[in-house]
Amino acid sequence: xxVIVIGAGISGLIAAYELERSGVKPILLEAxxxxxxxxxxxEVYGFLLDRGFQVLLTSYPEAxxxxxxxxxxLKRFSPGAIIMKPGNSFAIHDPMRDPLKLFGMIFSEVxxxxxxxxxxxxxKELAKKSIEEIFESPAITTSxxxxxxxxxxxIIDNFFKPFFKGIFLENELSTSSRMFQFVFKMFxxxxxxxxxxxxxxxxxxxxxxxxxxxxxxxxxxxSVIGKEVTLENxxxxxxxxxxxxxxxxxxxxxxxxxIKPFRSVYNLYFSLEKSFLIQPMIALIPDYNYLxxxxxxxxxxxxxxxxxxxxxxxVSITKPIKDSxxxxxxxxxxLEALSGIKAEYxxxxxxxxxxxxxxxxxxxKSDQPFxxxxxxxYVFLAGDYLLNGSINAAMTSGRKAVEALLLxxxxxx
Numbered sequence: 001x002x003v004i005v006i007g008a009g010i011s012g013l014i015a016a017y018e019l020e021r022s023g024v025k026p027i028l029l030e031a032x033x034x035x036x037x038x039x040x041x042x043e044v045y046g047f048l049l050d051r052g053f054q055v056l057l058t059s060y061p062e063a064x065x066x067x068x069x070x071x072x073x074l075k076r077f078s079p080g081a082i083i084m085k086p087g088n089s090f091a092i093h094d095p096m097r098d099p100l101k102l103f104g105m106i107f108s109e110v111x112x113x114x115x116x117x118x119x120x121x122x123x124k125e126l127a128k129k130s131i132e133e134i135f136e137s138p139a140i141t142t143s144x145x146x147x148x149x150x151x152x153x154x155i156i157d158n159f160f161k162p163f164f165k166g167i168f169l170e171n172e173l174s175t176s177s178r179m180f181q182f183v184f185k186m187f188x189x190x191x192x193x194x195x196x197x198x199x200x201x202x203x204x205x206x207x208x209x210x211x212x213x214x215x216x217x218x219x220x221x222x223s224v225i226g227k228e229v230t231l232e233n234x235x236x237x238x239x240x241x242x243x244x245x246x247x248x249x250x251x252x253x254x255x256x257x258x259i260k261p262f263r264s265v266y267n268l269y270f271s272l273e274k275s276f277l278i279q280p281m282i283a284l285i286p287d288y289n290y291l292x293x294x295x296x297x298x299x300x301x302x303x304x305x306x307x308x309x310x311x312x313x314x315v316s317i318t319k320p321i322k323d324s325x326x327x328x329x330x331x332x333x334x335l336e337a338l339s340g341i342k343a344e345y346x347x348x349x350x351x352x353x354x355x356x357x358x359x360x361x362x363x364x365k366s367d368q369p370f371x372x373x374x375x376x377x378y379v380f381l382a383g384d385y386l387l388n389g390s391i392n393a394a395m396t397s398g399r400k401a402v403e404a405l406l407l408x409x410x411x412x413x
Contacts, residue, residue: 001409004029004229004239006221007246009037010391011382013206014066014398015243016213022406025212027237029229031220031246035207038357039391041200044350045271046308048198052267052354053166053296053316056202057183059190061131062395067205073196075280075302079187082283083110083158084295086337089283092159111155118150126185134181135366135388142168145177162284165318166294168389169263169358176364179388186392196304202391221251227378241409243401245382247356248375259385262356266317266324268331269349275300275311276339285338291327292334293318313346327351359385367396370404380405 003019005012008030019026034040042049055077056063080092092110110116126134140148142164146156161173167183168175195201207215220232224244229237249255275297277283282296294316299306306312315331323330328351332343365387373380382401387393 001241002239003027003241003243003405004237005243005245006224006229006251007031007037007244007383008035008207008215008217009245009383010039010203010206010394011384011398011401012037012243012245013203013210014395015245015382015401017066017206017209018399018402019405020210020212022402025214026243027239028210028213028215029219029221029231030215030217033217035215035217036200036203037246038354039199039203041198042350044269046306046310047269047271047312047349048298048305048307049269049312049350049352050194050199050267050298050314051352052265052357053294053314054199055192055194056199056391057186057190058193059186060390060392060395062392062399066209066395067202072201072205074193075196077192077194077296077301078279078281079191080281081159081163082277082281083162084283084285084338085287091281110158111152114150115152115155122149122184123188126181127188129181129185131182131185131366134185135178135364137178137181139176139178139364141172141174142177142180143173145180146173158286159284162286162293163282166282166284166316169265169318170360171318176361178364182366182388183390194298194301196302198305221246223253224248224251224379240378241380241405242378243380243382243405244375245398245401247383247385248381252375252379260360260362262385263358263360263389264353264355265357266321266327267352267354268315268317268328269351270313270315270332270335270346271306271310271349272313272341272346273310275313276341285334290334291317291319291321291330292338295335295338312349324353358389359383361385361388364388366393368400370400370407373397373401373404374408377408380408 003026005015005028016026016028040051082091222230222232249259280301285292299312328348332346336343380401382397384393386397
């Protein structure tokens, strides 16, 4: 059986791997010159730059299934976050993981004592819920969920909004409460981490599992009609089955306009002589007047992110940007106000404008029936846009697409 997989992102790599496990030798087409899709790390001026601030949540079930954490040499973030305001900063910790932080957490300005007790209560409640139960629960906005749960405006504004804006890449916390509960559960049961040499190592490790897959880079697909895959260069490939692990609306005419636009983000990298956070924690900027949503020194998390002895600072912006030409200058001025370090010392390394950083999914799920992966007798779909925006969902969708494909082969309609 000849199978073509279109798109060498996480979903496509998992699909190719699962096909190999079933005895198929697929062809994997990738439009760009790198495998990984949205999970890629570049090397620039002696720094490792992930394309967009990303982390791996170690409790993801699918990641545990497919990844060798030891080989990735995962570097953990310290649980919690630093809240930064001009002339003031304070932290939120998880005293359940580090009892020494209990006293500091009780007196933290992040919220009142009731808020902190509610965080503990929510963590315990979600620990008892399965992922399936979470995604079957009623869907309201994350903002409504937090207010209904009784959290104060103070902790919502100081912590929940800037923290989850950076995850959901939208500014009103309109994302489904299902996704909030899932992510909160994953943070509670594991750690946020990055591979020692960048998030791209995840894609690299998955590709190294492929022993019988033909990978064709720089092979953008123009269209899929029936069993035929037409490349942009005019070459036509025919297959018995096709898995589309990229935006299908761009290569199947009848799907045009049926997938919502993805959410975007700006990710800026700066070098500095040394870190002013000096710990592997994310810092949140809750002030609405700031462009910056969150910052983290990636070289504090993993020293391998910097090969030149300088500190590497990642800055994320979720707000719409009107003046992208002067963005680096504006951000360095904000960094000066937050840190007290002169703007001129923040040296720009690279700025990423990522227009398709995260799918915008209305009905979020953790799983799907085989029928949802199947477009027709020949074409099957994979991608986190089918479930929820996460590495876990990307892996699930790749696996499900192959299961649907194999089922259709055994039981042709």
